[in-house]
Amino acid sequence: MAAVEEVRDAMYKMVSGSAGQKKWKATDLHKACIELFGDDYNKRKEGKEAIKELVNSGKLVYTYFGGSFIEVPRVEGAAND
């Protein structure tokens, strides 16, 4: 079984490494982690927990642009002061 910390770090790397180029949905992160960790990865356990930790710590945030995504926090272009 993959450790939650390991999954969390891998997910953060995926999202932050492609910021501005790719928008990740939770399902995309799970698919990428299955490729990375194989049968050691359980999306309902360490997958869910890793996303929860990343969002609760503020390292990543949920966004909505026609659907929900997980992104690195940023200032939205349309946001007014």
Place this chain on the structure above:
Amino acid sequence: MAVDKKYETPMLDQLETGPWPSFVKEIKAAGEENPMANDLIGLLEQSYTERLGHWKHGGIVGVMGYGGGVIGRYSDLPEKYPAVSHFHTIRVNQPAGWYYTADVLHKLCDIWDKHGSGLTNMHGSTGDMVLLGCTTPDLEPVFSELTELGFDLGGSGSDVRTPSCCCGQSRCEWACYDTMGLTHFITQKFQDELHRPAFPYKMKFKMSGCPNDCVASIARSDISIIGTWRDEIQINQEEVRNYSKNGVNIVKEIAVLCPGKCIDWDGNEIKIDDSSCRHCMHCINVMPKGLAPGKDRGAVVLMGAKAPIVEGALLSSVIIPFMKIEEPYDDMEFWEVIEEMWDVWCDNGKARERIGEFIQRVGLGNFLDEVGLEPVAEMVAHPRDNPYIFYEDYLEEEDEDE
């Protein structure tokens, strides 16, 4: 705090002239005291004049740790209407059956007068209490005060939306299960899915106590849990005779309209062939003292309804023809089926594809195969004359004959 700034609103004024309740009147009343509501009037008039929306929808705003419950809105005219520069919507998880005390509603409105526009929408189409118009800095304080009052945010985005239900057994004798109890349970069980969007698109649960389906779950929810029974309709012949005596034409108003053609009335006694009953509730609705749902009650589970957004509207299809709904709810096998369906949808669904659209794309047969559910006749609207339904056992037998 009185608001001095006034807008000319000739177009909006027309919406106050009809005999119906007017949202314009309510916004104007709120605008007397609240600058956000006042600027909303100005912006709305401009939108109506130009036939152009001035809102940007969605985005990044939310409360810490949550992926749903806040829908970001910014105006593209912040200099002209500064009070509605931020005008975020907050969805608050409503109590099951929409029961409140007046005291709680007062407190809720106090929070909203303090932090927002004072405008609410009771209730949104998913069922939530909707608080309209909040600035970004006020989101966390509102959330904090709402949780102190015992409320949580509802769903938005690609998550489980706030489950909702009819009033069920609290007020309705026809409710075949405790809709409010199950709704509360589902809300608690799927807290993670409600607050952390993990699906290709939204996922709605709606619980109706009987086939009258007062919350329209068959048309509006991805998972509809509709109360039903599997024994015979209960009959009180004396009361049925009373309806007849008092002017109900049982043949014309009930037997002829019965979709299963299973009702016979000889002028003295009603007979129902329950094996052909479609459970439409029509006869029970017309003679509520004479007929009632059976005693062996539970629910049918349907899947795949949606309103038209990306694609057209869909009604839901039967997935589980009957299941008992009894406490402890957590022991029901149903939850494993739900999670299996979510897995198949999440692994194969496209972005913004509802589960009903997904089932249509891959075919119900393939979907059931993946989920591990056995196909049954109740899943098909017209099983005897639909040439596209194949039964594998039948095909295998034919192969062996050849």
